[in-house]
Amino acid sequence: MSGFAPAGDPVIPDYGQASDCVINNGFFCTDWFASQWSTVFWPPLVDHIYMVLIAVVVGFLIAFTAALIAYRKKWLAGPIGVAATFLYTLPPLALFQLLVPFTGLTLLTVEIALVCFTLVIIFQAVLAGLAAVPDDVKRSAVGMGLDTKQLMLKVELPLALPSIISGLRIATVLTVSVATIAAFVVDSGLGSPILKAVSSPFNTQFIAAGALAVLLAFVLDGLLVLIGRILTPWTRVRI
Amino acid sequence: MTESATTTMPATSTARSTRNSSIVFDNVTKTYPGQTAHALDSLSIEVRSGELVCLVGPSGGGKTTALQLVNRLVDLSSGEIRIGDTNIMDLSPIELRRTIGYAIQQSGLFPHYTVAENIATVPTILKWDRKRIEARTKELLELVGLTPVENWLKRYPGQLSGGQQQRVGIARALAADPPVMLMDEPFGALDPITRVAVQDEFLDIHRAVGKTTLFVTHDIDEAIKMADRIAILKPGGLLAQYDTPAEVLARPADDFVAEFLGAERGLKRLALTTVAEVLAAGRDRRGSSPVAAAAGSTEAGNPVSAAEWPEVSATMTLREALSLVSAAHAQGARVMDAGSHLGDVTLHELICPPADDPARTTEGARI
Incomplete structure (x- = not known):
């Protein structure tokens, strides 16, 4: 018995039956997309959502706190704004490159970069919202005996909400998009199937992953619009 | 809703205050930091309990400053202000303000609060119980003529006309039944017809509840109509004259007052008699x-x-x-x-x- 003897039948791996669409590399193969959904698309989509939510929530907490401090201490508004704008202008890939030596090829690296991009948008939105609260409203609130904390919680923040929500919307949509670049650092998120697909000639994978990212951005944006509507009923009533 | 809804006085309406709630300015001077000229110069007037006094004068006369000194939105430079027997400096600003009704131009209503929530602002921070706040809110809406009250409670200020907003503003100022009211050009932004209607209603309310009221206006006709007494301030914050409308019109203290009253002074005086x-x-x-x-x-x-x-x-x-x-x-x-x-x-x-x-x-x- 020689292990080198040719087999009776040629050994050709069985890759299964491909549809005409896949064989001809059509623009978008629905059947392939459906069959690969649970392995190629769904897990990265879930990862992507987590990645975006963590970045926006952490970014909001930092930027919101910074905006409240800048609102109280006006002289800080300039320096904080410049620092946040600087972080915003960094190219994402360069920022990853900069962070990897410190935090490695981890989700932490990705999140730090994503948070940096949300800061300036949310910071400016909160500050602009607070600045736009009408003076006569503040004057009457103070004149009626609201203290500083009551003024902030009962009057200034609620009236700044529309501006804060629109800032969150922009930050969220931007983060959904920037998070696809995270695939250069970690094999996670919708960037991962896109990155793998660009090096192959097969269309469906990157078109589907890209479309999912766009869809996700629309859905999250819509959710924020809905939350905004629920939280600011007074903005919709007009005679 | 009509602008001239009739004002009904509920039987349970705020009783006339019997204790001393006069506002006394004793040699009050205010100079803003970085300015050499006084905004208000040695003002000494007394607004008696239940009296409605109008502060009038050209811009720069310090009338709004005088008003905001009373609820400490602006701090005194020298002198003393007393409400009743209490020096306003003996209370914390927050405490003091909660005992003073405050209504301003453009109403200053909270756009994100309903009418009911706006009126309940001070009672809520004073932690009145919910039933009492509800009853008080309805009583006040009736007092300012926004009836039936159920139609108004849940509206937002953005859904009201200027006159209606101003009525809610007055109701809100009256909410915690303060003995003293400060009003800073409350009707200044209203069109002439609405203004007359709201003035008439406010006079009715004032007669019914008898709050000691300090009322700033730049409109001398409004002052003549509303005031028991008029304090006329001239640039530099000096008091030019403090007297009844009839007396001011009949005998202006100086040329400044005569000029401020205008050439129709004699005709304005005829508006005081029916x-x-x-x-x-x-x-x-x-x-x-x-x-x-x-x-x-x-x-x-x-x-x-x-x-x-x-x-x-x-x-x-x-x-x-x-x-x-x-x-x-x-x-x-x-x-x-x-x-x-x-x-x-x-x-x-x-x-x-x-x-x-x-x-x-x-x-x-x-x-």
């Missing part, structure tokens, strides 16, 4: 036959005979009646009330009214 008052005074003088007396004074060659004199109502001011008489080229007017002829007033009586109610003119003393 036709009914002239009619009553005329009866006293002439006995019980005013028609004969009036006809007797009619001169020959009169273009319009007494029978064709224009009709005026007893509640009109002399200024309004005079306007009608002038338009009709008549020498007098027939006073009518619900179709019945009460008597006649002559042109002479309209132009030279009997002396004002002594109660109004003797209150002009300064402290």
Whole structure:
């Protein structure tokens, strides 16, 4: 018995039956997309959502706190704004490159970069919202005996909400998009199937992953619009 | 909803305050940091309990400063302000403000609060229980004429007209039943017709609840109409005159006051007296036959005979009646009330009214 003897039948791996669409590399193969959904698309989509939510929530907490401090201490508004704008202008890939030596090829690296991009948008939105609260409203609130904390919680923040929500919307949509670049650092998120697909000639994978990212951005944006509507009923009533 | 909804006084309405709630300015001066000129210069006036005093003057006269000194939105430079027997500096600003009703131009309502929530602002921070707040809110909406109250409670300020917003603003200022009200040009942004309606309603409310009220306005006609006494401030924050409207109009203290009152000062004075008052005074003088007396004074060659004199109502001011008489080229007017002829007033009586109610003119003393 020689292990080198040719087999009776040629050994050709069985890759299964491909549809005409896949064989001809059509623009978008629905059947392939459906069959690969649970392995190629769904897990990265879930990862992507987590990645975006963590970045926006952490970014909001930092930027919101910074905006409240800048609102109280006006002289800080300039320096904080410049620092946040600087972080915003960094190219994402360069920022990853900069962070990897410190935090490695981890989700932490990705999140730090994503948070940096949300800061300036949310910071400016909160500050602009607070600045736009009408003076006569503040004057009457103070004149009626609201203290500083009551003024902030009962009057200034609620009236700044529309501006804060629109800032969150922009930050969220931007983060959904920037998070696809995270695939250069970690094999996670919708960037991962896109990155793998660009090096192959097969269309469906990157078109589907890209479309999912766009869809996700629309859905999250819509959710924020809905939350905004629920939280600011007074903005919709007009005679 | 109509702008001129009738004001009804609920039986449970705020009782007239019996304790001393006067506002006393004692040699009060305010200079803003970085400025050499005084915003307010040694102001000494007393607003008696239940009195409505208007602060008037050109911009830069310090009238809003004077008002905001009382609720410590602005801090005193020197002097003393007392509400009742309490020096305002003895309370914390927050505590003090919660005992003072405050209404401002553009109403300052919270756009994100409903009408009910706006009115409940101070009661809520004073932690009144919910039932009491609810009852008080409804009572106040009735007081300011926004009825039926259920239609208004859940609306947002953005859904109200300017006049309605201002009514809610007044209700909110009255919410915690403060003994003292500060009003900073509350009707300044309203159109003339709405303004007159809201002024009338506010006067009714003021008479009903008797809050000591300091009222800033740049409109001298509004001050003449509303005030028990008028304090006229001139640039540099100096008090030019503090007296009843009648006294200020009849005897301006100096050229500044005379100029501020304007060339129509004499006509404005006629707005202080009603036709009914002239009619009553005329009866006293002439006995019980005013028609004969009036006809007797009619001169020959009169273009319009007494029978064709224009009709005026007893509640009109002399200024309004005079306007009608002038338009009709008549020498007098027939006073009518619900179709019945009460008597006649002559042109002479309209132009030279009997002396004002002594109660109004003797209150002009300064402290």
